[in-house]
Structures are given as C-alpha cells and as structure tokens.
Amino acid sequence: MxxxxxxxxxxxxxxxxxxxxxxxxxxxxxxxxxxxxxxxxxxxxxxxxxxxxxxxxxxxxxxxxxxxxxxxxxxxxxxxxxxxxxxxxxxxxxxxxxxxxxxxxxxxxxxxxxxxxxxxxxxxxxxxxxxxxxxxxxxxxxxxxxxxxxxxxxxxxxxxxxxxxxxxxxxxxxxxxxxxxxxxxxxxxxxxxxxxxxxxxxxxxxxxxxxxxxxxxxxxxxxxxxxxxxxxxxxxxxxxxxxxxxxxxxxxxxxxxxxxxxxxxxxxxxxxxxxxxxxxxxxxxxxxxxxxxxxxxxxxxxxxxxxxxxDCDEDFTDSGEKKELNGDIEFDNVTFAYPSGSGIPAIKDLSFSVKRGQSLAIIGPTGSGKSTIAWLLLRFYDVNRGRILIDGYDVRDINVECVRDNIAIVPQKPMLFSGSIAENIRWGNSKATNEIVHQAADGAQADFIYKMQEGYESLLGSAGVNISGGQKQRISIARGILKDSSVLILDDATSALDAVTEAKVRANLISKFENKTIITITQRCGTAMFADKILVMDNGTKAGYGTHDELIESCEIYQDIYRTQIESSKEV
Known part of the structure; x- marks a missing residue:
C-alpha cells in the first residue's frame, strides 16, 4: 500500500x-x-x-x-x-x-x-x-x-x-x-x-x-x-x-x-x-x-x-503571478459549460466590461447564467473559450489566491458557521478589531445584533439555524464589507430584505466602495436600475447591456421584467 x-x-x-x-x-x-x-x-x-x-x-x-x-x-x-x-x-x-x-x-x-x-x-x-x-x-x-x-x-x-x-x-x-x-x-x-x-x-x-x-x-x-x-x-x-x-x-x-x-x-x-x-x-x-x-x-x-x-484535482493554488489588482473587469467572448453537467454551455460568447468605481447589475431569468459569471470570475472553473481579464490580465495568468483576495462575494445562499456572530463576520478579515467589525455590521444594517442577549458574542448554530433568512443575509453582507476588497459581488444577496433595508444597505455600499467595483446579481429590476451599467442575461447569452434608460428603450427582455415587477406593482 x-x-x-x-x-x-x-x-x-x-x-x-x-x-x-x-x-x-x-x-x-x-x-x-x-x-x-x-x-x-x-x-x-x-x-x-x-x-x-x-x-x-x-x-x-x-x-x-x-x-x-x-x-x-x-x-x-x-x-x-x-x-x-x-x-x-x-x-x-x-x-x-x-x-x-x-x-x-x-x-x-x-x-x-x-x-x-x-x-x-x-x-x-x-x-x-x-x-x-x-x-x-x-x-x-x-x-x-x-x-x-x-x-x-x-x-x-x-x-x-x-x-x-x-x-x-x-x-x-x-x-x-x-x-x-x-x-x-x-x-x-x-x-x-x-x-x-x-x-x-x-x-x-x-x-x-x-x-x-x-x-x-x-x-x-x-x-x-x-x-x-x-x-x-x-x-x-x-x-x-x-x-x-x-x-x-x-x-x-x-x-x-x-x-x-x-x-x-x-x-x-x-x-x-x-x-x-x-x-x-x-x-x-x-x-x-x-x-x-x-x-x-x-x-x-x-x-x-x-x-x-x-487523486482528485486540486484548485489552481500555485498557478500564475501575484499582482496588485484594481478591479477593472472584462469578459471577452467567454463560453463555458460545467464539466460534470449536460455539456450545454451555461454561458455562450459573452462579452462585457466594467471599470473600477462602477457598479454593474446582472439580471435575467432563472438559469440564465448569472451566478456562473461570479464563479468564473473567482476562477472556481476555467472558461472553455475566450478570456476573463482583470486589469488587463488573464485570470489564468494571475495567482488564484491573489484573485480571490481581491474579490469579496456575498453568495445567494448565505453560509454561516457555528460560532459567534463576530467570528462569522471576521471571515472577511480575521485580524479586524471589534470597532471595524461593528462598522461592517452597521453598514449591512445588522442592527438586530444589538438586540440579542449576547450581542456580537451570540452563538449561531450550524448554518445559522437560529436566526432568520434576512438576518443571515445581513451578516453575510457584513462579512463582504469587512473584506474591503477591490471587487464586491452580491449574488442575489438582498433577496430576503425589505425594500427600505435594501435601499439603506445599497447606499452604505456605494459610500463604502466608492472607488471599487460592485457587481450585483439580482432578479429584481428595482435593485438593478440603480447600477451604473446593467447586463441582461438570457439562456447564457447577453440580451442587453447599458443603463436602465437605455435598456428600457432597446431591450425587450428588460422591458418585460420592468413591466412585470415595477409597473404591475404601481397598478396594485
């Protein structure tokens, strides 16, 4: 043996x-x-x-x-x-x-x-x-x-x-x-x-x-x-x-x-x-x-x-050079299919760019490839065709740890671990002081923490079973804020928040990440419309790209989403 x-x-x-x-x-x-x-x-x-x-x-x-x-x-x-x-x-x-x-x-x-x-x-x-x-x-x-x-x-x-x-x-x-x-x-x-x-x-x-x-x-x-x-x-x-x-x-x-x-x-x-x-x-x-x-x-x-x-393959931990990244992102004719999937591309010939200091919203129907963009950007997978560039460098030529150190993600399903609330937030920065942890939580509108008996030392069960979905999301957002990276990805991270709380979180993020890149993956038109640029996805392809006003005029899918979510709610 x-x-x-x-x-x-x-x-x-x-x-x-x-x-x-x-x-x-x-x-x-x-x-x-x-x-x-x-x-x-x-x-x-x-x-x-x-x-x-x-x-x-x-x-x-x-x-x-x-x-x-x-x-x-x-x-x-x-x-x-x-x-x-x-x-x-x-x-x-x-x-x-x-x-x-x-x-x-x-x-x-x-x-x-x-x-x-x-x-x-x-x-x-x-x-x-x-x-x-x-x-x-x-x-x-x-x-x-x-x-x-x-x-x-x-x-x-x-x-x-x-x-x-x-x-x-x-x-x-x-x-x-x-x-x-x-x-x-x-x-x-x-x-x-x-x-x-x-x-x-x-x-x-x-x-x-x-x-x-x-x-x-x-x-x-x-x-x-x-x-x-x-x-x-x-x-x-x-x-x-x-x-x-x-x-x-x-x-x-x-x-x-x-x-x-x-x-x-x-x-x-x-x-x-x-x-x-x-x-x-x-x-x-x-x-x-x-x-x-x-x-x-x-x-x-x-x-x-x-x-x-x-014998299983390891992550790309030792590949590429270490570089200082600012957050300029470009997808250049990217095509990708999940290796263990059906073989049908989740993303086909996708091209777009977002500059440092800009906010990008990615919107589209379920299964249109929105979250896949985040996984590729973090280099959980490599593209089958095309390139993903950060600051003009192909992500395959950059050390993967360097890429991930410069990107904070708040996932669609918040993942919390057993331990205190402070320990969960410190996943974003293990060396953060209590003051910085509190500031990050305040930025995520996690004021419910102060109402808990032990405050930031309150213990969470595995996966945060003893708090609500909205509370989990706010702790997860606080973790992303605390990382203070060049790029922040919010993958449907505010879906469990009400409109008022979401607006406050969005304002805090814009203030906190003024000179950084924010990518928001969402199914809400009301969330996407506040971004500098909006990427509309449909069945893995780019159906539209521009500002809210531009897409209202030119993109049929975005028009349908807007009518369904915004205009219908006004009528009610």
Missing amino acids: NLYSKYLKKYKFPFGVAVTCVILEAFCDLLGPTLMSNIINTGIEQGSLSKVYYWGILMLIVTAIGACFAITRNILASTVSQHMGADLRYDLFGKIMYFSEVSADKIESGSLITRMTNDTAQVVLFVNGIMRIFMKAPITCVGSIILATILNFRLSLIIYSVVAIVAILIMVSMRLSYPRFYELQNAMDKMNSVIQEYLIGVRLVKAFGTYDKETDKFESSNINLMEKGVASQIIVTLISPLMTLAVGVGTVAAIFAGSKLFSSNLANPGDITAFTIYMAQILTSLIMITNVFNVFVRTKASTARIKEVF
Missing part, C-alpha cells in the same frame, strides 16, 4: 519495535508445546519430579516473557495506529480544502464524510491489527508446522494437507469478498447522503410534511446497506466453518495416526500431546489469517476510496 508509505516511515521505529515484540511473543508461544513435551517425556513418564519442576518453571518464565512482549506491542499498536489515523484524516481534510470545483462535484459530501471517518477507521483497524496479531498469525502457523515436523515427520504430512486446503479457501474468500466490501462502502455513502440531505432540509421537510417520502428514501438506502452487508459477510460466514472443519478433521486424523504410531513405538505420549497443541495453534493461526485477509480485503476497498480523494 504505497499510499501509506510516508506514515509507516514516520512511525518506523515504534512500528519496528512492535513487530519485534510480536515475533518474540510468537517464539515464546511456540516454545510452549515443546516444553510441555519435555515435561511429559522426561518428567512424568520417567517419574522425575525435579524434571517436572525444571521444565514447568521454565515454561512459566517463557510465558511471562511472552506476556511482557504482548503488553508492549499492544501499547505501541494502539498509539501508532491512532496517530497514523489522525495524520491520514488531517491529510484528507487538507486535500479536500484545496479541491477544485470539478472534484467537489465528482464526490458527494456524504461520501467524503464516509471516507474520512469509516474508511479511515478501517485503515486504523488494519494497522493496529498488523502490529498486534496479524504478524503473529503467520509466524505462529509456520513455526508450528516446522516444530511439528521436527517432532514427527509422519504426522506433519496431515498438517500440510490441512494448510493446502485452508490456503485455497482463503484465496476464494479474497476473490469473492473484495467487490462486495467495495459495494458496502458505496452503500454507506448513499445512506450518509440521505441523512445529510434530511438534516440540511429538515425545516423544508416539516413545512411540506414530506416525512413519508424521507422515511422511504432512508428505508431504501438502509435496506440496501443491510443487503450489501449481508452479501459481504456471507463469504466469511461460509468459509470460516469450512476452515474449522478442515483443521478439526486434521486434528482427529493426527490423534488417530498418533495412536497407531504410539502402538508401533514410533511416537511417544509427549510428542503426540505437543503435536495436538501445535495443531490447535495452527487452527487458531489459520482463523487469524482468514480474519487478516478479510480485514485486508475491506481495507483494500477503503484504501481505493481514500486514494480516489488524493
């Missing part, structure tokens, strides 16, 4: 000590039957009590030493495996943090959670097992076979037959189990996604009363997970008893053959007893080895899923 080589290298010393302890422990266990044979052959059979004491005390000492090795490897195994699991989760999270949008679209969030938790836990279990028992099983098995052969070659032929049968069963188990365990993990992904979707949309479910539908979705995914679990375990369930049967038959055959050899003076009681114990050790080792391969197969499936995450 090359994926884990760097982790094994990091913990090479404790891992090596643990493996050494496992080997020495196995050696101590292997000495047990031989010492027992000496107690019977040289002590009990010959009536020498001193020999019984001698070999008995030696057997106790060897057992105690083996126990010390076992304790040491258990402590090391637990410590190393848990540290390795923590490192693996950290690296996975770091990888996900720099996912490109294409990668984020490729693997669902529910699946990512499963891979970071369940799949990683499976790897931890495997590493812990290697250091505790997995190394011991083959050593004990091979050692038992060798020592049993030394004791009596004739009886050892039975062991070789049993081991050959068990090896075939293990190969069959591995071949049949791997695809089933992979499907099991995918089924777990689906169930986690269903649960996550419900938790995110729980209020909508309550509002529409779609409990039965959600229950049916969960039941379907839960039953699917159960069926995949049964399918993955049924191989193990069938193989293990067959292995036990094979070893059991071998033990009976060994005892029967031993009795024949004893009657012919070809074996003594101590050898037969030791041989029987070695058979028991071989049985235990083979069962362990079977479990090892079952865990290995499951870990292999988990490793493949983890590797998929590490």
Whole structure:
C-alpha cells in the first residue's frame, strides 16, 4: 500500500519495535508445546519430579516473557495506529480544502464524510491489527508446522494437507469478498447522503410534511446497506466453518495416526500431546489469517476510496503571478459549460466590461447564467473559450489566491458557521478589531445584533439555524464589507430584505466602495436600475447591456421584467 508509505516511515521505529515484540511473543508461544513435551517425556513418564519442576518453571518464565512482549506491542499498536489515523484524516481534510470545483462535484459530501471517518477507521483497524496479531498469525502457523515436523515427520504430512486446503479457501474468500466490501462502502455513502440531505432540509421537510417520502428514501438506502452487508459477510460466514472443519478433521486424523504410531513405538505420549497443541495453534493461526485477509480485503476497498480523494484535482493554488489588482473587469467572448453537467454551455460568447468605481447589475431569468459569471470570475472553473481579464490580465495568468483576495462575494445562499456572530463576520478579515467589525455590521444594517442577549458574542448554530433568512443575509453582507476588497459581488444577496433595508444597505455600499467595483446579481429590476451599467442575461447569452434608460428603450427582455415587477406593482 504505497499510499501509506510516508506514515509507516514516520512511525518506523515504534512500528519496528512492535513487530519485534510480536515475533518474540510468537517464539515464546511456540516454545510452549515443546516444553510441555519435555515435561511429559522426561518428567512424568520417567517419574522425575525435579524434571517436572525444571521444565514447568521454565515454561512459566517463557510465558511471562511472552506476556511482557504482548503488553508492549499492544501499547505501541494502539498509539501508532491512532496517530497514523489522525495524520491520514488531517491529510484528507487538507486535500479536500484545496479541491477544485470539478472534484467537489465528482464526490458527494456524504461520501467524503464516509471516507474520512469509516474508511479511515478501517485503515486504523488494519494497522493496529498488523502490529498486534496479524504478524503473529503467520509466524505462529509456520513455526508450528516446522516444530511439528521436527517432532514427527509422519504426522506433519496431515498438517500440510490441512494448510493446502485452508490456503485455497482463503484465496476464494479474497476473490469473492473484495467487490462486495467495495459495494458496502458505496452503500454507506448513499445512506450518509440521505441523512445529510434530511438534516440540511429538515425545516423544508416539516413545512411540506414530506416525512413519508424521507422515511422511504432512508428505508431504501438502509435496506440496501443491510443487503450489501449481508452479501459481504456471507463469504466469511461460509468459509470460516469450512476452515474449522478442515483443521478439526486434521486434528482427529493426527490423534488417530498418533495412536497407531504410539502402538508401533514410533511416537511417544509427549510428542503426540505437543503435536495436538501445535495443531490447535495452527487452527487458531489459520482463523487469524482468514480474519487478516478479510480485514485486508475491506481495507483494500477503503484504501481505493481514500486514494480516489488524493487523486482528485486540486484548485489552481500555485498557478500564475501575484499582482496588485484594481478591479477593472472584462469578459471577452467567454463560453463555458460545467464539466460534470449536460455539456450545454451555461454561458455562450459573452462579452462585457466594467471599470473600477462602477457598479454593474446582472439580471435575467432563472438559469440564465448569472451566478456562473461570479464563479468564473473567482476562477472556481476555467472558461472553455475566450478570456476573463482583470486589469488587463488573464485570470489564468494571475495567482488564484491573489484573485480571490481581491474579490469579496456575498453568495445567494448565505453560509454561516457555528460560532459567534463576530467570528462569522471576521471571515472577511480575521485580524479586524471589534470597532471595524461593528462598522461592517452597521453598514449591512445588522442592527438586530444589538438586540440579542449576547450581542456580537451570540452563538449561531450550524448554518445559522437560529436566526432568520434576512438576518443571515445581513451578516453575510457584513462579512463582504469587512473584506474591503477591490471587487464586491452580491449574488442575489438582498433577496430576503425589505425594500427600505435594501435601499439603506445599497447606499452604505456605494459610500463604502466608492472607488471599487460592485457587481450585483439580482432578479429584481428595482435593485438593478440603480447600477451604473446593467447586463441582461438570457439562456447564457447577453440580451442587453447599458443603463436602465437605455435598456428600457432597446431591450425587450428588460422591458418585460420592468413591466412585470415595477409597473404591475404601481397598478396594485
């Protein structure tokens, strides 16, 4: 597993000590039957009590030493495996943090959670097992076979037959189990996604009363997970008893053959007893080895899923030069289709420009490509054709972090995080003082904060579930104001605000960003008409571009929006 080589290298010393302890422990266990044979052959059979004491005390000492090795490897195994699991989760999270949008679209969030938790836990279990028992099983098995052969070659032929049968069963188990365990993990992904979707949309479910539908979705995914679990375990369930049967038959055959050899003076009681114990050790080792391969197969499936995450494309974090940007923006014949979409362009041959200090409103029907413009400007995706220029530089030639540092976006759906209101606003500038945070909130008309019991230290639930939609939007706007970047994008960011509050927010933004670029994505004509320029989008193409007065005269789509929203409201 090359994926884990760097982790094994990091913990090479404790891992090596643990493996050494496992080997020495196995050696101590292997000495047990031989010492027992000496107690019977040289002590009990010959009536020498001193020999019984001698070999008995030696057997106790060897057992105690083996126990010390076992304790040491258990402590090391637990410590190393848990540290390795923590490192693996950290690296996975770091990888996900720099996912490109294409990668984020490729693997669902529910699946990512499963891979970071369940799949990683499976790897931890495997590493812990290697250091505790997995190394011991083959050593004990091979050692038992060798020592049993030394004791009596004739009886050892039975062991070789049993081991050959068990090896075939293990190969069959591995071949049949791997695809089933992979499907099991995918089924777990689906169930986690269903649960996550419900938790995110729980209020909508309550509002529409779609409990039965959600229950049916969960039941379907839960039953699917159960069926995949049964399918993955049924191989193990069938193989293990067959292995036990094979070893059991071998033990009976060994005892029967031993009795024949004893009657012919070809074996003594101590050898037969030791041989029987070695058979028991071989049985235990083979069962362990079977479990090892079952865990290995499951870990292999988990490793493949983890590797998929590490193999995903990262964002454009290291590309381009760092530049000081002022905010002049130009789209030059831009065409773009979402990589994981239908292939139909979301934007076609789009050209427009906006200068620093100007405000641009982008308006159009739902699905006309308005938000896509923001995602392309932030370089979440690269265009298929054409260029996006900032201050005359192609965004592909500018360091992506530099681009995003100079653009603040207030998304259509405000995303808040668990923590205080002040912490959420400081996402715009982590070093901002309390005074600057308060100024940003005042600019966003977030006066409701002062009415809350703890003020700016009031805690928000995940996604801000304990405040209203309008309050979320104002906190999100305050975050954008606090960033104080060259370009501010408001993606339908005032849709939950009333007209008076929106007007106050707009006035504050114009004052605050007087020498900067403001792009407002909206479906409201009443919001768009106050911008210096208006871009009208329709089905991914530019349907109009100009001032409100110019578009009223020349753009039919804008005229329809104006009549529908403004004139009809006057008539009412």
